[in-house]
Amino acid sequence: MNVVDVQLGLEERVMRTTRTTIAFAYPARFKGIDETFPAGTYELETDEEVSEMGDQTVYRRVRTLLLVKTLGQVRTVDVKPSELDAAIDRDAVQAAAG
Template sequence: MTIRSRRETVTFKHPFRIRGIERVLPAGAYEVVTDEETIEGLTFSAYRRIATMITVPGETGRGTTEMLSIGSIDLANAQAADASMVHD
């Protein structure tokens, strides 16, 4: 079984929450890493998501970061909520 990782940057224009993270995160750009594994036995290449993680500022501040596991649907919901907010 082969595992690949995809990295992308997502940007939030407003402070936001993601289910599973107990604090409000500040607006800004965040790195999201998605791990996928191959689905064996098919005649074509296909992958399924096995993990989604986001890098966030550490709770203590001081330039620390944490990589936290999140649900891909929770990320999509947070992005949709951010996009639907009235822009200043």
């Protein structure tokens, strides 16, 4: 995971944004999004709210964006973390099945 930045939000919330990549071996679908994404590698951008809980720091995902590159353009698709996890699991099951 690569930490991109830490910023102070308007409501005095500390946020961090991380960028990672994810690869789908099979086309991916996400509940609530009427589109199928082709197999391939995608960048993810995740915003997390940083909270101090006693002597430990806790990060809570507040937004995950899938960066979709098509025809020389990049657009972002807001994906629920639970839907992203489900798509990753489906891809792994399909890959294991052959």
